[in-house]
Amino acid sequence: MVLIVSLFFKVHPALGIISVLMLIPVAIFVFFLFYNVFSLAQRAVVLRDTSIGNALEEAYHLFKKYLQQNAIIFLIDIGSSIGIGIIGVILSLILAIPLIVLVMASQYPLIYIIVLGLFIGLPISIVVGGVLGVFYSSLYTLFYLDLKRLDQSTLPPSPSGATGLA
Helix, strand or coil, rough: CCCHHHHHHCCCHHHHHHHHHHHHHHHHHHHHHHHHHHHHHHHHHHHHHHCCHHHHHHHHHHHHCCHHHHHHHHHHHHHHHHHHHHHHHHHHHHHHHHHHHHHHHHCCCCCHHHHHHHHHHHHHHHHHHHHHHHHHHHHHHHHHHHCCCHHHHCCCCCCCCCCCCC
């Protein structure tokens, strides 16, 4: 895509801008496709103990069959990430302003203050990142389980009376 855009810019800047505007939605859709299929395949590998190839096939099937639900969970994921990011920046600024004032008033060298900030900020960052990682992983795991439940309920009953669950 970068090659296409650069070629259009070489021809004429207006064509380059048009190509960028046309390729942005394509890039978003490709990201949407790969992100959802990869997330669903991860859950299939872990929860159903299947091979990577079978997991990718199952994930693509679930993605294709439930495209609307995948789009909704993707938008929820992106929207909540943006919201949590904005809240994180605001809280960081609120907490940083008093610390910046204290740093400006102190006579310690800047390197000591940076090291102290790392010792305070890094553990907080690790904990917050872990909590958010668990949240998003759980969100996609529950989504995968719901899709599997939906997929099982749409299968016709087998003639032998077996449930089809392995």
